[in-house]
Amino acid sequence: MAKYNWFMVAMATLLLAQPASAQWDGWDYDFDREVKPWTELQSQIPSPPVEKNLIPFKLNGVSSHQGFVDAESISVGSDGVVRYTLVIKTSGGAINTSFEGIRCDTVEHKYYALGHSDGTWARARNPQWRKILITTSNDFHRTLYREYLCDSKSVAGTAPRIVQSLRRGGR
Secondary structure (H helix, E strand, C coil), X not given: CHHHHHHHHHHHHHHHHHHHHHHHCCHHHHHHHCCCCXXXXXXCCCCCCCHHHEEEECCCCCCCCEEEEEHHHCEECCCCEEEEEEEEECCCCCEEEEEEEEECCCCEEEEEEEECCXXXXXXXXXXXXXXXXXXXXXXXXXXXXXXXXXXXXXXXXXXXXXXHHHHHCCC
């Protein structure tokens, strides 16, 4: 008789538990579906950089080139992209200017436009997100990602906070 009572209690528990588990059936699927796919914001190309607004930053590796970010161009979008104008002055005297973005969450960068010496911009051809190789020691994108714009895989703060970090020479 005791075996029969135990069996009946176990069956009743199983039958009562089934409706509770049914309500959770597919919960992970529904929960994951709430995550909206990432959408990039349209970015407005900024004014050409002005010398007085350029903030120098040092590469972690050894390079004779100098890197600068235009303080007036830095923005943090609601899409999680930090956009900025990068100016690289090479040891040979060439100046390369680009308007770019970095996605901290995916460790990627993208060129939006390239600057000309007359202060005009040309939209980048086939702009694509490209991985920032963390193993490269002389890379401007790697340095900006690790030292100034991102905190691990999150944006390092608001645009004014990023400007302060650049002026201080890093975190």
